[in-house]
Amino acid sequence: MAADDASFDAENGSQRLDKDTKESLVRVVRHGVLLGWSFVVLFPLYWLASMSLKPPGVANQLPPEWVFLPTVYNYIQLVQDGEFLAAFANSLIMVGASVILVLIIGVPAAYVLSRYDLPMERDILVWILSSRMLPPIAVVLPFFVIFRALNLFDTRIGMVFMYVSINISLVVWVMKAFFDGIPETLEEAARVDGATQFQGFTKVVLPAAKPGIFSVAIISFIFAWIELLFGLVLTSFESVPVTLFVYSFIGSRSIEWGMLAAASMAMILPVVVFLIVVNKYLAAGLSFGVVIKE
Amino acid sequence: MSTPEQTQKKTEPTREASNGRLSQLWNDYLPYWFVAPMVVVMVLITFFPGAYDLYLSVIAEPTVNIFEAEFVGLSNYRTAFSRGGVIHSFGITITVVASALLLESLLGFFLAALVSGVDSSRMKSFYRVLFIVPMAVAPVSLATIGRIMLNNEIGVIPYLIEAATPFSAPVFLSEIPLLTVILLDTWNWTPFMFIIFYAGLSSVPKTLIEASKVDGAPLWRRYIHIIIPYMKPVVFVAVLIRMIDLFRTFGVVYGLTQGGPGTATQLVSINIYEQMFINNAPGVAAAIAIIYLVFVVAIANIVIAKVGFEGVWD
Numbered sequence: 346m347a348a349d350d351a352s353f354d355a356e357n358g359s360q361r362l363d364k365d366t367k368e369s370l371v372r373v374v375r376h377g378v379l380l381g382w383s384f385v386v387l388f389p390l391y392w393l394a395s396m397s398l399k400p401p402g403v404a405n406q407l408p409p410e411w412v413f414l415p416t417v418y419n420y421i422q423l424v425q426d427g428e429f430l431a432a433f434a435n436s437l438i439m440v441g442a443s444v445i446l447v448l449i450i451g452v453p454a455a456y457v458l459s460r461y462d463l464p465m466e467r468d469i470l471v472w473i474l475s476s477r478m479l480p481p482i483a484v485v486l487p488f489f490v491i492f493r494a495l496n497l498f499d500t501r502i503g504m505v506f507m508y509v510s511i512n513i514s515l516v517v518w519v520m521k522a523f524f525d526g527i528p529e530t531l532e533e534a535a536r537v538d539g540a541t542q543f544q545g546f547t548k549v550v551l552p553a554a555k556p557g558i559f560s561v562a563i564i565s566f567i568f569a570w571i572e573l574l575f576g577l578v579l580t581s582f583e584s585v586p587v588t589l590f591v592y593s594f595i596g597s598r599s600i601e602w603g604m605l606a607a608a609s610m611a612m613i614l615p616v617v618v619f620l621i622v623v624n625k626y627l628a629a630g631l632s633f634g635v636v637i638k639e
Numbered sequence: 640m641s642t643p644e645q646t647q648k649k650t651e652p653t654r655e656a657s658n659g660r661l662s663q664l665w666n667d668y669l670p671y672w673f674v675a676p677m678v679v680v681m682v683l684i685t686f687f688p689g690a691y692d693l694y695l696s697v698i699a700e701p702t703v704n705i706f707e708a709e710f711v712g713l714s715n716y717r718t719a720f721s722r723g724g725v726i727h728s729f730g731i732t733i734t735v736v737a738s739a740l741l742l743e744s745l746l747g748f749f750l751a752a753l754v755s756g757v758d759s760s761r762m763k764s765f766y767r768v769l770f771i772v773p774m775a776v777a778p779v780s781l782a783t784i785g786r787i788m789l790n791n792e793i794g795v796i797p798y799l800i801e802a803a804t805p806f807s808a809p810v811f812l813s814e815i816p817l818l819t820v821i822l823l824d825t826w827n828w829t830p831f832m833f834i835i836f837y838a839g840l841s842s843v844p845k846t847l848i849e850a851s852k853v854d855g856a857p858l859w860r861r862y863i864h865i866i867i868p869y870m871k872p873v874v875f876v877a878v879l880i881r882m883i884d885l886f887r888t889f890g891v892v893y894g895l896t897q898g899g900p901g902t903a904t905q906l907v908s909i910n911i912y913e914q915m916f917i918n919n920a921p922g923v924a925a926a927i928a929i930i931y932l933v934f935v936v937a938i939a940n941i942v943i944a945k946v947g948f949e950g951v952w953d
Contacts, residue, residue, distance in 0.1 A: 375753055379766055382750060385826070386773055389784050392795060396787060405793035408802070454677035457670045471943065473677075476685050478883050478939045482908040483928035484684060486915060487691035490701055510684040517677065542669050571777035573890035574908070578916070588779045592894055595783060602787060609780040616775035624768050628838030631831055635876040636838040 390613070397606035404603040419607035429608060432590035439501050439586060440569040443508030444562050450509065451516030452558065456546060458517065459524035470518070474633070477514040484510065485578045492579060501584045507575040512565035515633060519564075522634025523557030524550065560626035563619045570616060587612055689932065695925035715922035716930075719914075723923050724902060725930065728910040735821055735892075735906065736885040742825045744878060747832025752862070754833075755840045767837065774830040781827050782894025785811075789819065816896050816904045823891055828884075832877055839873030840866070875946045879939065886935045907931045 396404050398415035423429050463469060488507065489498075497503035531553065532545035540548065551558070576589035591612060594605050620627065628636045665672065695701060696715050698708035719725045750770060757763045776784070788796050789811040797808030811819045843866055851861045867874060889908045892898065898905035898913065905913075907927065915924035 372758075375756060376762075379750070379753055379757070383766070383769055386769060389788060389826070390772070390776075392788055393780075393784050407793060407795075407798050409795055409798070450676045450680055453673035457673045461670055471940075472685070473681060475936060475939075476681060477880075478886075478936050479685065479688065480908055480911075480928070480931050480935060481887055482889065482911045483692055483932045484688045486695065486911070486921070486925060486928055487688045489915075490691070490695075490921075509680060513677065513680055513684070541666055543666065567775070571779070571890070573777070573779045573893065574912075577893075578912075588777055588890065591777075591783060592779050592890075595779075595786060595894055602793065605783055606787065609783045612777055612780050613775050616777075617772055620771050620775050621768055624771060624834075627771060628834050631880070632835045632838070632873065632876050633880060636835055636842070636873055 393606050393609055393613075397603060397610045399603060401601070401603050404606070419601075419603040420611075422601075422604050423607050423611070426604075428585075429587075429590055429611075432585050432587045433611065435501065435584055436570060436587040439504045439584065440508060440566055442501075443505045443512070443569050444565050446505060447509045447512045447516050447565055448558065448562060451513055452520050452551075452554075453546070455517045455520035456524050456550065459521045460529065470521075473514045473517050475514075476510065481511070481572075481574050485575060489578050499580045499583045503579055504575060504584050504586065507579065508569040508572065511568055511572060515565060515568070515630070516561050518633040519561045519630050520554065520557055520634075522629070523554045527553045556626055557629070560623045560630045563623045564627070564630040567616055567619060570612075689929075692925045692928045692932065695921055696929050698922060701921060711922070715920075715926040718920075719923050719926045719930070723914060723927060724905065724910055725907075725927055727902060728905045728907045728927075729931075729934075731817070731903075731905055732886070732907045734817065735824070735888065736882065738821045739824045739828070739885055740878065740882055742821065743829045743832045743881060746825065746829045747877075748836045748874075750829070750833050751836035751840055755837060767834075770833050771830045773827050776827060778827065778888070778890030779894045781823055781891050785819065785823050785891075785895050812896055813900050816900060820892050820895065820904055823895070824885070824888065827891065828881065831881055835873060835877040836870075839870035839877075842873075843869050871946075879942055882942070883935070883939055 395413075395415075397419050398417070399410065399413055400416050400418055403410050403413060457463075458466065458469070485507070488503070492498040492500075492503050497506075527550055531549050532542075535545045535549045536542070571588065572586070573588040573592060576584075576586040577592065580586065580589060587608075591605070591608050594600070594608060623630070694705070694708075697710060697712060699711045700708065702708045754763060754766045754770070757766065788794050791797050791808065791810050797811075800806060800808040809815050847865060847869065848861075851865045856864070887908070888906060889912075892904050892906055893909060893912075896904045898909040902910075908931075911924045911927050911931065914920045914927060
């Protein structure tokens, strides 16, 4: 902080330094701090990656082997371990299905909230947001009891529903904001051309809202993908998500550090790609639509 | 939930008469069809769990026939306070939420301000993309990273501390578990604040910034009096959403310490989990869940009411 305050003062135009010196000083300090944080961001990820690529025995040596011959041994072990693949596939299927479902439920609702003057609209919006406020553990207790009664315990369908519950508020809020930004004249023009209201929605509004739908889908995917608690409470064998696999791996007695690192890497990498793909719309999505463009 | 199928049929208007009637029903009440599935899901995930937690919290034990359960009044709540460690776990949770929220907000804003001042647009997008990466790490994977890097036998961080400084490394997970949890969460979620603040800063009009420079006010005053007030809705919503999500924290702590050592990192969510699944006390678990639920919803609503919707969502 102190270093940066200095840079701020300098930027502000103290007259002791001439302009060029001042500007280059600001630049050096700025990039120094930013590169420092880049290191903080990257070092743990580098460490995890290198651990996953070290042969067993070398993985947890201290002092660490900074230079080593990378091997995919841990990844092969992981793939051969049927449990990991099953959990990974489970997560892909359950999270993917939940994203499709939450879009089908949330996007039309957001459209109505955007286009119609509903009574108590603000209360409805806060109610929707409140589903995000409820602590998941408080939500999951009843579902633990009910799912057992309905034979939904340890099923993919049950987990899909729980994942929908995490993201419904996000989808409605963000999509409402996106629809608010699409001029109504677009649909009115389509109506004049003889389209039904529904066609106006599917053929005109939805295509215009594509970037919003795309980014909200990916953000929903991430929030469901990283969720541990629901898997911990509501699954035991059949529908174990990958987060629970990693968790039970930590708990096992003799930890194979290399394999654990490989499993974590396999969980993280797809999400990194996703984040980079949607980075332009990330702020809009994460702020529940309050920030709509960069 | 039958929306998609109905949709397919109804968009072709020339069919039999009954179909025409249905299609009219579909078109006339379109807004209702559009919100109905959402309302059903919302009722299922808000009113139902709330009501059921409340019910569980006043009975001795769940029974197959819900009307046969033995009503015990507030005794589960009494147990929660006397033996359930409610006050302790609320203290832990509030500590974690408040410190992580503060750290993440300050750091996120600081980084956003620095990055938005970078003049090369290529470096700018490099930082912007790089700084969101920690968000890709699931809390449970972060717990893995923590266990690998902070472990006093195999961890690189204690090793580096001891190799590079004269100090001996702390045993992170048993001596300073709470601080460790807070710092790990800060690493994980500062990107969230960063990316929203960055977008907010980019939306501040250039002319406003130029005008403020002419006044000759020092930079920090420009931030406090002009820039932050301008992006108040953004700051408000970022802090609100992050606060709500911090109250949901579970995975990183459970993966790292399982609430321990002892109960040193026992968040309310972990406390409830253990009451339910380790102590087999669903009534006590539900009682704590109700207290927690009311607490979080109340805080969030106070924040919303204090700042108000005006200018944020309207």
